[in-house]
Amino acid sequence: MCGIMGYIGGRDALPILLDGLRRLEYRGYDSAGVAVYTGERLEIRKAAGKLRRLVEMVSAAPVQGTVGIGHTRWATHGNPTDYNAHPHSDCRGHIVVIHNGIIENFLELKEELHRRGHRFQSETDTEVLAHLIEEAYEGDLERAVRHAISRARGAYAIVVLSSHEPDKLIACRQISPLIVGLGDGETWLASDIPALLPYTRKVMVIEDGEMATITRDGVRITTLNGEVVEKTPIHVTWDAEMAERGGYPHFMLKEIHEQPRALQETLMGRLDHAGQISLDGVSLPDIFVERLEKVWLVACGTAYHAGLVGKWLLEHLSRIPAEADLASELRYRDPLVFGTNLTVAISQSGETADTLAAVREMKARGSRILAITNVVGSTLTREADDVLYIRAGPEIAVASTKAYLTMLVALTMLAIELGRRRKAIPDERLNALLYGLRELPGKAQDVLRREPEVLELAKRYAHCQDIFFIGRGLDYAVAMEGSLKLKEISYVHSEALAAGELKHGTLALVTDGVPVFALCTQRHVREKMLSNIQEVKARGAMVVAVAYEDDREVASLVDHVIPIPPVDDLLSPILAIIPLQLFAYYVARERGHDIDQPRNLAKSVTVE
Ligand code: F6R
Numbered sequence: 001m002c003g004i005m006g007y008i009g010g011r012d013a014l015p016i017l018l019d020g021l022r023r024l025e026y027r028g029y030d031s032a033g034v035a036v037y038t039g040e041r042l043e044i045r046k047a048a049g050k051l052r053r054l055v056e057m058v059s060a061a062p063v064q065g066t067v068g069i070g071h072t073r074w075a076t077h078g079n080p081t082d083y084n085a086h087p088h089s090d091c092r093g094h095i096v097v098i099h100n101g102i103i104e105n106f107l108e109l110k111e112e113l114h115r116r117g118h119r120f121q122s123e124t125d126t127e128v129l130a131h132l133i134e135e136a137y138e139g140d141l142e143r144a145v146r147h148a149i150s151r152a153r154g155a156y157a158i159v160v161l162s163s164h165e166p167d168k169l170i171a172c173r174q175i176s177p178l179i180v181g182l183g184d185g186e187t188w189l190a191s192d193i194p195a196l197l198p199y200t201r202k203v204m205v206i207e208d209g210e211m212a213t214i215t216r217d218g219v220r221i222t223t224l225n226g227e228v229v230e231k232t233p234i235h236v237t238w239d240a241e242m243a244e245r246g247g248y249p250h251f252m253l254k255e256i257h258e259q260p261r262a263l264q265e266t267l268m269g270r271l272d273h274a275g276q277i278s279l280d281g282v283s284l285p286d287i288f289v290e291r292l293e294k295v296w297l298v299a300c301g302t303a304y305h306a307g308l309v310g311k312w313l314l315e316h317l318s319r320i321p322a323e324a325d326l327a328s329e330l331r332y333r334d335p336l337v338f339g340t341n342l343t344v345a346i347s348q349s350g351e352t353a354d355t356l357a358a359v360r361e362m363k364a365r366g367s368r369i370l371a372i373t374n375v376v377g378s379t380l381t382r383e384a385d386d387v388l389y390i391r392a393g394p395e396i397a398v399a400s401t402k403a404y405l406t407m408l409v410a411l412t413m414l415a416i417e418l419g420r421r422r423k424a425i426p427d428e429r430l431n432a433l434l435y436g437l438r439e440l441p442g443k444a445q446d447v448l449r450r451e452p453e454v455l456e457l458a459k460r461y462a463h464c465q466d467i468f469f470i471g472r473g474l475d476y477a478v479a480m481e482g483s484l485k486l487k488e489i490s491y492v493h494s495e496a497l498a499a500g501e502l503k504h505g506t507l508a509l510v511t512d513g514v515p516v517f518a519l520c521t522q523r524h525v526r527e528k529m530l531s532n533i534q535e536v537k538a539r540g541a542m543v544v545a546v547a548y549e550d551d552r553e554v555a556s557l558v559d560h561v562i563p564i565p566p567v568d569d570l571l572s573p574i575l576a577i578i579p580l581q582l583f584a585y586y587v588a589r590e591r592g593h594d595i596d597q598p599r600n601l602a603k604s605v606t607v608e
Contacts, residue, residue: 002028002074002101002191003025003026003027003028003191003192004024004069004099004159005020005021005069005190005195006068006069006161006169006188006214007066007068007187007188008168008187008214009066009183009216010066011066012064012066013065014036014065018051018054018055020190020195021070021071023197023243023396024072024192024194026597026603027074027602028073029597030048030049030073030080031046031080031082031084031085032047032050032071032072033047033054033071033086033087033098035069035098036065036067037161037163037166038064038065042161042162043065045061046082046085047082047085048081048082048084050597067167069096069189070098071085073086077102079123084123086124087161088126089130090118090130090131090133090134091134094134094164096161096162097129097158097160098158099125099126099156099158100157100176100606101154101155101157101175101607102155103128103129104125104153105152106128109128109151116135118135125154128152129148129158132148133145133148133160133162136148137162139164141160141168141170142213145172145211149172149174149211150224154174155176155353155607156172157176157178158171158172159171171212171214172210172224173206173207173210173212174208174209175208175353176191176351177205178212179191179193179203179206179377180203180204180212180214181196181200181203182204182219183199183200183202185216185217187214187217187218188200189212189214193394194238197238197239197240201235201236201237201239202235202236203233204221204234207382208379209224210223210224211223242393243396250397250585251596252397252399252489252585255395255402256401256581256582258402259402259578260441260444260448262392262393262405263405263406265393266390266391266392267409267437267438271413271438277413277416279388282387282414284342284370284386286421288340288342288368289418289422291339292340292341293338294323294337294339294341295314295322295323296322296323296325296330296342296367297314297323297325297411298324298325298343298346298355298359298362299347299355300326300354300355300605301400302348302484302485303346303347303355303404304324305477305480306404306411306481307325308324308477308480309477309478310322310324310344310346310407310408311323312473312477312570313412313415314411316415317416318415318419318422320422326354327352327354328354328608330358331358335361337365341365341367341368342367342369342370343362343363343367344372345358345372345384346371346407347371347372348373348400349378350378351379351604352604353606353608356383357608359380359383359384368385368386369383369385369386370384370385371383371384372390372407372410373390374389374406376389388410388414390407390410391406396596397595397603399489399598401485401581404481404577405574405577408573412433412571416433416434432568436567436571437571440574440575443567444574444578446564446565447564447565448578448582450562450563450582453562454579454582454583457562457583458590459586461587462490462587463591464514466492466495466514467483467494467514467515467516468506468510468515468517469483469494469495469580470496470517471496471499471518471529472522473524474569475520475525475572475573476497476498476499476519478519478576478577478580479496479517482517482580482581482583485584486583489585489587489593489595490588491591491599492587492591499518499528503535507539510541513541514540514542515543515544516541516542516543517543517544517580519576520546521572521573521576522569524569526551530553533545533554533557534557542559543559543560545558545562546561546579547562548564548565549563549565551563562579564578
């Protein structure tokens with residue numbers, strides 16, 4: 001939820017910390033702060049509000065030094081105020097701590113520390129760590145941090161800087177992500193890779209239960225018991241430019257436009273002309289595929305919506321029963337896992353706490369785990385038996401777009417491959433699907449050319465109170481994603497409905513002038529959709545259809561149509577969502593919202 005940045009080297013730390021926080025701001029943006037060791041003491045600057053408030057503050061009162069830590073916050077304990085912003089310090093200002101996660105037993109620790117005379121400046125759970133370290137410090141910072149951590153329960157990534165030992169940063173991780181960037185005479189720490197890209201592509205992932213001691217010369221990783229852990233650095237293939245806005249007003253718009261390219265990357269080298277799909281990182285043995293009885297698709301939010309499409313594709317193409325589950329529900333509902341099962345965990349970040357917890361639950365029940373993710377080295381990749389990367393490149397906007405599209409492609413390839421291996425797909429169909437997949441990047445580009453029409457629609461409907469999305473089959477899953485996109489950035493109330501369900505209640509809300517987006521790409525239920533469109537039209541709805549460009553009948557029934565190029569119905573979600581992403585974007589822009597950083601939301605939900 002929060003973003004962490006640390007630097008130790010020969011350069012001025014402040015601009016590096018601020019630049020890193022800017023790149024991490026998508027993780028949290030209700031307050032921010034830095035602490036720098038000036039050569040004599042620790043100086044803290046922190047402010048509630050967006051990062052620019054901190055930038056204003058440090059321009060008025062700069063801090064100079066070559067070691068420092070920075071934090072951008074998404075509040076969990078304590079309101080977003082100046083004093084609750086990180087870093088937090090001990091009573092004497094010799095130790096500063098930044099933290100991402102939740103210390104669950106902080107109240108009991110706080111009371112205990114209070115009784116022993118510690119004075120607290122904030123309402124946060126984090127501050128107890130600074131005081132615990134202060135109490136345990138006897139000339140060895142590593143040891144004091146180890147002691148403090150042994151008292152804390154919960155999820156955390158913390159970084160500690162002390163004026164007692166200013167030649168190092170100490171970091172620990174339990175659940176919340178933390179990456180070390182390695183340079184020549186300088187070392188960085190960050191919650192996520194994009195923050196490190198301008199400086200280095202040589203990284204090392206700190207894992208749960210590990211402590212990293214970071215100096216100018218590199219990093220030493222140990223377990224919390226002090227045993228040394230040997231690791232090889234990973235080379236990241238993303239480059240710094242990929243994590244910049246590149247002339248677009250918002251990351252979201254840039255990422256929507258990157259989708260044809262991202263689709264190409266996802267497909268690259270994976271389809272061969274003999275009808276085979278090679279999914280690098282996935283090695284499901286033949287006997288496993290033969291015996292596979294059930295696939296569970298597990299995810300949150302947009303990734304869950306991709307899972308709904310995946311369920312449909314898997315059942316249809318491989319004839320294996322599949323179920324899509326919200327990770328936050330599955331983990332508490334005592335799922336029945338018998339025989340040979342595969343859990344497909346879908347997560348852009350690979351760090352979503354509920355998804356990881358559900359994966360652990362399914363693993364404990366004997367399921368094999370296949371991860372579909374974007375982030376190399378993320379926690380999910382380490383929990384999984386097989387990893388299928390979506391190769392979307394860095395996704396910075398909170399509202400997920402290109403990750404969703406590429407998840408759909410990854411799921412399609414998986415479903416086709418399982419279907420092929422189980423001999424459930426006739427050759428002709430298989431070849432048609434592979435051909436269809438290859439054509440997707442070009443067709444996605446065609447859909448993007450409809451942007452001016454979508455902008456006009458957004459202007460027309462931006463001030464509506466409610467907007468409904470309806471569809472059947474795969475179109476229903478797309479309707480859910482279109483509705484979520486709209487809600488999260490435009491704050492317009494919206495609902496997605498299986499079109500056949502309308503008359504069971506929600507039709508009561510459809511009155512004169514209410515916009516209804518009708519997705520009409522599923523040919524086998526097209527007639528039924530036409531009836532549903534008539535139903536809402538008869539109540540005065542303004543209907544916008546997303547339909548194949550050759551479907552003149554739909555066009556004649558509705559108020560507006562956004563045409564998409566014809567594709568196999570199983571691939572249509574990959575194109576049909578694009579106009580809905582653009583619509584959400586332009587409605588939010590018309591309403592003057594902060595599109596890349598919508599209220600109350602963070603990109604990566606690493607707390608439960
Ligand atoms: C919505 C959105 C979220 C994420 C969800 C899961 O646009 O981005 O709903 O899809 O938080 O995130 P990941 O995929 O990182 O597990």
